[in-house]
Amino acid sequence: xxxxxxxxxxxxxxxxxxxxxxxxxxxxxxxxxxxxxxxxxxxxxxxxxxxxxxxxxxxxxxxxxxxxxxxxxxxxxxxxxxxxxxxxxxxxxxxxxxxxxxxxxxxxxxxxxxxxxxxxxxxxxxxxxxxxxxxxxxxxxxxxxxxxxxxxxxxxxxxxxxxxxxxxxxxxxxxxxxxxxxxxxxxxxxxxxxxxxxxxxxxxxxxxxxxxxxxxxxxxxxxxxxxxxxxxxxxxxxxxxxxxxxxxxxxxxxxxxxxxxxxxxxxxxxxxxxxxxxxxxxxxx
Amino acid sequence: xxxxxxxxxxxxxxxxxxxxxxxxxxxxxxxxxxxxxxxxxxxxxxxxxxxxxxxxxxxxxxxxxxxxxxxxxxxxxxxxxxxxxxxxxxxxxxxxxxxxxxxxxxxxxxxxxxxxxxxxxxxxxxxxxxxxxxxxxxxxxxxxxxxxxxxxxxxxxxxxxxxxxxxxxxxxxxxxxxxxxxxxxxxxxxxxxxxxxxxxxxxxxxxxxxxxxxxxxxxxxxxxxxxxxxxxxxxxxxxxxxxxxxxxxxxxxxxxxxxxxxxxxxxxxxxxxxxxxxxxxxxxxxxxxxxxxxxxxxxxxxxxxxxxxxxxxxxxxxxxxxxxxxxxxxxxxxxxxxxxxxxxxxxxxxxxxxxxxxxxxxxxxxxxxxxxxxxxxxxxxxxxxxxxxxxxxxxxxxxxxxxxxxxxxxxxxxxxxxxxxxxxxxxxxxxxxxxxxxxxxxxxxxxxxxxxxxxxxxxxxxxxxxxxxxxxxxxxxxxxxxxxxxxxxxxxxxxxxxxxxxxxxxxxxxxxxxxxxxxxxxxxxxxxxxxxxxxxxxxxxxxxxxxxxxxxxxxxxxxxxxxxxxxxxxxxxxxxxxxxxxxxxxxxxxxxxxxxxxxxxxxxxxxxxxxxxxxxxxxxxxxxxxxxxxxxxxxxxxxxxxxxxxx
Numbered sequence: 001x002x003x004x005x006x007x008x009x010x011x012x013x014x015x016x017x018x019x020x021x022x023x024x025x026x027x028x029x030x031x032x033x034x035x036x037x038x039x040x041x042x043x044x045x046x047x048x049x050x051x052x053x054x055x056x057x058x059x060x061x062x063x064x065x066x067x068x069x070x071x072x073x074x075x076x077x078x079x080x081x082x083x084x085x086x087x088x089x090x091x092x093x094x095x096x097x098x099x100x101x102x103x104x105x106x107x108x109x110x111x112x113x114x115x116x117x118x119x120x121x122x123x124x125x126x127x128x129x130x131x132x133x134x135x136x137x138x139x140x141x142x143x144x145x146x147x148x149x150x151x152x153x154x155x156x157x158x159x160x161x162x163x164x165x166x167x168x169x170x171x172x173x174x175x176x177x178x179x180x181x182x183x184x185x186x187x188x189x190x191x192x193x194x195x196x197x198x199x200x201x202x203x204x205x206x207x208x209x210x211x212x213x214x215x216x217x218x219x220x221x222x223x224x225x226x227x228x229x230x231x232x233x234x235x236x237x238x239x240x241x242x243x244x245x246x247x248x249x250x251x252x253x254x255x256x257x258x259x260x261x262x263x264x265x266x267x268x269x270x271x272x273x274x275x276x277x278x279x280x281x282x283x284x285x
Numbered sequence: 286x287x288x289x290x291x292x293x294x295x296x297x298x299x300x301x302x303x304x305x306x307x308x309x310x311x312x313x314x315x316x317x318x319x320x321x322x323x324x325x326x327x328x329x330x331x332x333x334x335x336x337x338x339x340x341x342x343x344x345x346x347x348x349x350x351x352x353x354x355x356x357x358x359x360x361x362x363x364x365x366x367x368x369x370x371x372x373x374x375x376x377x378x379x380x381x382x383x384x385x386x387x388x389x390x391x392x393x394x395x396x397x398x399x400x401x402x403x404x405x406x407x408x409x410x411x412x413x414x415x416x417x418x419x420x421x422x423x424x425x426x427x428x429x430x431x432x433x434x435x436x437x438x439x440x441x442x443x444x445x446x447x448x449x450x451x452x453x454x455x456x457x458x459x460x461x462x463x464x465x466x467x468x469x470x471x472x473x474x475x476x477x478x479x480x481x482x483x484x485x486x487x488x489x490x491x492x493x494x495x496x497x498x499x500x501x502x503x504x505x506x507x508x509x510x511x512x513x514x515x516x517x518x519x520x521x522x523x524x525x526x527x528x529x530x531x532x533x534x535x536x537x538x539x540x541x542x543x544x545x546x547x548x549x550x551x552x553x554x555x556x557x558x559x560x561x562x563x564x565x566x567x568x569x570x571x572x573x574x575x576x577x578x579x580x581x582x583x584x585x586x587x588x589x590x591x592x593x594x595x596x597x598x599x600x601x602x603x604x605x606x607x608x609x610x611x612x613x614x615x616x617x618x619x620x621x622x623x624x625x626x627x628x629x630x631x632x633x634x635x636x637x638x639x640x641x642x643x644x645x646x647x648x649x650x651x652x653x654x655x656x657x658x659x660x661x662x663x664x665x666x667x668x669x670x671x672x673x674x675x676x677x678x679x680x681x682x683x684x685x686x687x688x689x690x691x692x693x694x695x696x697x698x699x700x701x702x703x704x705x706x707x708x709x710x711x712x713x714x715x716x717x718x719x720x721x722x723x724x725x726x727x728x729x730x731x732x733x734x735x736x737x738x739x740x741x742x743x744x745x746x747x748x749x750x751x752x753x754x755x756x757x758x759x760x761x762x763x764x765x766x767x768x769x770x771x772x773x774x775x776x777x778x779x780x781x782x783x784x785x786x787x788x789x790x791x792x793x794x795x796x797x798x799x800x801x802x803x804x805x806x807x808x809x810x811x812x813x814x815x816x817x818x819x820x821x822x823x824x825x826x827x828x829x830x831x832x833x834x835x836x837x838x839x840x841x842x843x844x845x846x847x848x849x850x851x852x853x854x855x856x857x858x859x860x861x862x863x864x865x866x867x868x869x870x871x872x873x874x875x876x877x878x879x880x881x882x883x884x885x886x887x888x889x890x891x892x893x894x895x896x897x898x899x900x901x902x903x904x905x906x907x908x909x910x911x912x913x914x915x916x917x918x919x920x921x922x923x924x925x926x927x928x929x930x931x932x
Binding site: 058059060061062063066067070087089090093096097100103104107108109110111112113114115118119120122123125126129130131133134137138140141146195200201259260263264267270271275278279281282283285 | 631703722728731732735736738739742743744746747748750751753754755757758759761762765766768769772773774775847850854855857858861864867868870871872873877879881893895897898900902903
């Protein structure tokens with residue numbers, strides 16, 4: 001059966017928030033169990049989102065809200081393009097643009113906490129973007145394809161050829177998901193030195209947009225994992241689930257690192273594991 | 286065709302001479318605007334006449350008198366340039382520049398007197414193809430817009446710097462003489478003639494950097510002169526080697542095919558010239574010093590056109606050096622320069638210097654493409670030339686306008702720019718969008734470059750990918766910081782808003798047209814690729830045929846949306862006033878107000894200062910710059926050595 005990839009792109013826009021929301025719900029339950037609490041119902045993130053959307057947003061300035069809409073919009077577009085058959089390397093650039101809009105929204109407001117959060121989110125971008133470009137380029141190289149569907153149809157088992165890249169992914173994804181110890185730009189826990197960082201001045205529906213975009217982002221990361229396990233995509237989702245469990249464990253058992261460490265370590269990991277993997281790939285092929 | 290090119294060279298030269306005599310400001314405004322209109326129209330007419338044609342060669346539209354050979358004409362020009370350099374150097378007690386120019390003169394005199402210079406077929410004096418066409422349009426349209434912009438900028442510049450002696454007659458004369466030389470440079474096919482135009486642009490750059498005649502700027506001017514003269518000496522030596530080896534001085538013939546070993550020494554020296562002109566490491570420092578020149582100079586010479594002459598030459602040489610060790614070394618010089626200057630740029634606070642680093646980096650990408658040489662990469666190189674010329678030219682002009690309003694080039698002082706200078710901000714945002722916001726412009730080029738790198742076998746391909754991944758992520762960081770400053774908002778009163786009203790109409794005209802140009806280029810990306818850049822890239826490598834990026838209508842729409850999103854949003858947001866009554870911000874419980882102040886102890890009010898991160902403690906900019914200079918310097922030595930042994 002031949003389905004036009006654009007259909008998958010459209011499906012992503014509607015289904016990714018469901019995926020991301022459920023993931024956030026499970027995250028909260030599992031985190032609660034690790035802390036000997038019962039935790040909220042699975043669907044609590046959706047209830048929260050509904051509540052946020054109904055509330056009045058405090059207007060901090062006229063530009064923050066459109067920028068956040070741009071953030072959600074480009075995040076959804078990144079996923080749609082990824083599944084809809086756009087060139088994989090190109091989506092790495094669009095993903096960075098989507099993330100940049102959150103930085104700009106948080107940087108436009110006057111709160112020092114928000115501004116510091118914006119700067120640190122920019123560092124998160126700087127720490128993770130080289131990896132994503134390398135990863136998608138390497139996936140294209142080994143599979144000989146340039147689109148999501150093409151990689152899934154490729155006979156090559158991507159993960160076998162990119163073990164270093166996969167290892168680096170688990171590291172960089174922690175940064176991208178803003179999980180501790182790399183939650184330098186924001187946090188759900190208000191006791192950190194940044195309060196809640198780049199969301200400090202966001203309330204009501206503005207906060208809902210940030211949450212929505214985060215759900216899209218989680219779904220995009222899951223799709224990236226699927227690319228590695230292209231011979232059996234349910235396996236990819238399974239690996240993503242296991243990795244996410246580990247992320248929750250790490251999140252609950254570590255304290256926040258300084259931004260210097262985040263930047264240095266992620267660059268080192270990208271250079272050694274991903275760069276090394278790419279080098280081996282080019283030399284051996 | 287040949288008359289048009291002659292006109293493009295001769296008319297700005299005449300206009301420049303005329304401007305030298307005009308002291309009256311109003312009359313100068315009229316002459317500059319009129320000359321700009323004529324030059325821009327003539328460049329468009331040239332492009333239209335050329336149409337969609339194949340590359341053409343032609344000579345002068347008139348015969349030279351028998352006593353005046355081309356060789357003698359060029360020698361006179363070179364002696365004049367040399368004499369000028371020597372006199373200025375003696376006045377300022379400099380020794381290096383006279384030595385370098387002396388070497389060049391000695392070579393030229395030797396070639397002329399010994400009679401070794403071979404007879405050149407005058408009907409092939411000029412070479413016009415789609416690459417020349419792109420350059421002619423950039424010089425003719427963007428170049429003249431910058432001249433018009435200068436009318437407003439220089440007035441304000443001297444108002445805000447009353448201690449600097451105004452020499453505006455010389456300034457405008459030099460701009461037009463420069464345009465004339467650039468037109469010659471990009472259409473010339475005879476290497477010795479190209480060298481003369483090359484040296485004239487070096488001289489214009491030298492004089493414009495030293496415009497204020499302070500000790501500091503004179504030092505920077507001589508830095509630029511020395512490095513470019515070194516490149517010029519390399520160019521002369523290349524000509525000498527070609528003549529001694531009985532090789533052609535016809536650029537098109539020289540670069541028609543992959544070069545045999547016998548040509549490599551000369552090609553290596555020509556590459557050296559290209560690398561100095563486009564300020565690649567280890568020669569990057571001159572372009573940073575050049576940022577002390579008035580901003581239109583930075584826009585015209587040091588981003589849109591003159592530095593492009595370097596990459597123009599390298600793109601011309603590309604088919605000859607591609608696939609050789611020389612080509613690979615050139616490519617790595619460019620790509621490493623891109624990586625190093627991007628890393629330095631994240632630590633830089635002076636906006637003009639950030640733009641300069643970004644310029645050097647973009648040129649580095651083009652150098653990388655030219656050195657590796659494939660139709661795809663030539664496509665990328667030309668695309669970057671177009672986008673960069675228009676977007677970066679605009680950005681330099683806007684920063685110049687901001688500088689004359691805020692009396693600062695420091696990025697930190699651009700805070701809340703959107704509220705203070707809303708229209709200027711919208712223009713700045715258009716420029717930034719044109720430079721780097723996906724999926725427009727340079728991002729498309731970077732993407733295409735990555736695709737091409739994937740095809741390069743061995744460690745080179747892997748290294749290029751890693752360099753590109755890190756370099757392009759670094760660009761997000763410094764553009765992001767600039768965007769944060771431009772897009773942040775506070776509530777301002779009418780007095781603060783009045784500052785923007787003093788921007789001259791010349792500046793609005795030039796910046797507005799360039800901003801419209803950014804959008805127009807985005808909208809016509811597909812056409813530019815299909816009709817101009819694609820065919821040229823294929824013609825550069827004879828016998829290849831490949832399909833380039835397929836730009837779909839949906840992609841086009843998304844590009845226009847991406848480019849317009851921020852500027853339109855900025856204009857809309859800056860007009861909102863109602864939010865000022867209610868908006869406070871979170872400052873750990875202090876009382877705050879939307880004019881960016883917060884309550885402090887004892888009932889005082891303090892203003893809040895928000896600053897960007899410059900990665901102190903992780904990236905040491907000065908150290909990175911030195912490391913890059915040393916590493917690329919080593920590559921340069923290897924490059925010359927490899928060229929000399931002809932491998």
